[in-house]
Amino acid sequence: MQPGERSTLVAWASFTATFAGVRALTHWIHDGHGPAGGGMSLGGHHFHHYNLGIAGLAGIGAVSLRGRERHRRHPLTAVTYGSALALIVDELALLIDLEDVYWSRQGRTSVDAAVTLTAAGATFAVGLPFWPHARRALRRR
Incomplete structure (x- = not known):
């Protein structure tokens, strides 16, 4: 498996596991468990976890633009x-x-968006070995 293929597979698996974990955690909190008031608060205001996702993507964007190849x-x-x-x-x-x-x-x-992305990611990741063969077959035509 090539490094890019491995990264794609790891990212897809991480997306799926994180989405499932966050859904389970938020349902657990919504059912009355966890911190009083539910979820995270910052300065008395509810702090949505998409903010952490945006920060994570910003950090990864910086790594992809300025990081060394081994970091990417x-x-x-x-x-x-x-x-x-x-x-x-x-x-x-x-x-x-x-x-x-x-x-x-x-x-x-x-939920619909996540299921769609997970299915598309799975299809792409599972098909990684197939794509080079498909490309070669299309070139021969």
């Missing part, structure tokens, strides 16, 4: 990318509606 190809870079993306996608409905719809019917948008 490091598994932790792929893990951070996949996890940060999952944190954002989990609250995508909030970003689309610009209001906290996480537990409402509109919050389903985030």
Whole structure:
């Protein structure tokens, strides 16, 4: 497996695991467990986890632009990318509606987007060995 293929697979797995973990954690908190008031607070205001995802993607963007090749190809870079993306996608409905719809019917948008991205990522990652063969076959035509 090539380094780019490995990074793609690690990022996809990280996205899937983080999304599932955050969904489980938020349901646990919503059911009355965890911190009083539910979730994270900063200065008395609810702090959404998509903010952590944006910060993670900003950091990974800096690594991809200015980092050494060994840092760009490091598994932790792929893990951070996949996890940060999952944190954002989990609250995508909030970003689309610009209001906290996480537990409402509109919050389903985030789940639908995550399932779609997970399925697309799985299809791409599983097909990685196939894509070079497909490219060669198309060139022969």
